[in-house]
Amino acid sequence: MNLKKALSIEDLRAMARKRVPRFVFDYVDGGSEDEVTLNANRESFKRLRFRPRTLVDVSQRNLGTTILGGPSALPVIAGPVGLLGLSWRHGDLEMARAAAAAGVPYGVSTVSMHSLEDIAREAGGRLWFQCYVFRERAVTEALIRRASTAGYEALIVTSDFAVSGKRERDLRSGLLPATKLTLPTKLDILMHPRWLMTVASQRPRFVNVERELGAGRDAASFLPLNMFDPALDWDDFRRFRDLWKGKLLLKGVLRVDDAARAVDCGADGVVLSNHGGRQLDGVISGMDVLPDVVREIRGRASIIVDGGVRRGSDIAKALASGAEAVILGRAVNYGLAAGGAAGVTRALDILSDEFDRTLALNGCRSSADLSPDLITTV
């Protein structure tokens, strides 16, 4: 596919839809139940409008910023997304390489299909490790120690997965709950021979977990059945704080009191997130709660937001509302599914170009100029 023809993230989404089998596209694109929250994430951005400053010299602009104390070429993080290897052969590595080349951090998912060590060795860049908490705490703690040894800079503890959201697209295709693909899904795969020959030639494996399970236990069966621990609570989070010496983020926060509590427990930052509308349907968006959280914890911790970022102007709206950066989930995953690392690069280039124009047209020279007076709600 000619990635240059993609002018927007929506164009990359359309390319991804053509390139991969329907069940893969639906896994990436879909949300839970009626997808109310999935769509509302976009609405939260659309409700915000700019009040640009005029007659400002914006001939010199700088898109770079600091995220969680380190440099980033753009105020974005390529977010933790599981099963990237379904979108493109060696998807996690491709994503990591593109993020490193673009100079932005990448959060590797617990359910990546390459080991966290391989990704660190082969891609480099600023790497964060996203941790799901398993019922078997020994597995989680081993993963945390491995991420530390491999040089990961930050740990993201995801807290919005007590149980899986009801994702009806995945239930229909047979991807969930136990990857028993239906006949229509199998026929559709046959209609995508290139995907079949490249991506499907590798059996999906949850390598990070597999290594911890020991002989005779298969991660593919371990994960869906016995997945994450619904008993996860604040005491656990405090224990992770003791265990992990690097930067610590809590992802899945949607309340001011929880954001404050995370900081009191020693978090270096919070990610205001509803998991891209894939968990509780009908929940508010990270953007909806952002101003109140900023009022409560500004200056004490990094505030990162995600959900529905598809334009550079969305990044600017989040920053003007007080976020330090945004996490990109689907935006970069569509790029990956459309064209591997080159597709991710294309997605980041599109967003970077749009963010740059948004700064200029708002009379801003850098992220630091994006202040709350620049936006209003309609």
Ligand SMILES: Cc1cc2nc3c(=O)[nH]c(=O)nc-3n(C[C@H](O)[C@H](O)[C@H](O)COP(=O)(O)O)c2cc1C
């Ligand atoms: C296909 C897919 C897989 C995801 N897997 C994970 C994951 O493994 N861990 C996690 O913390 N969040 C995961 N997320 C959520 C993202 O990190 C992020 O919160 C969300 O995608 C942001 O919304 P957006 O896709 O609209 O940008 C996933 C999202 C998608 C779309």
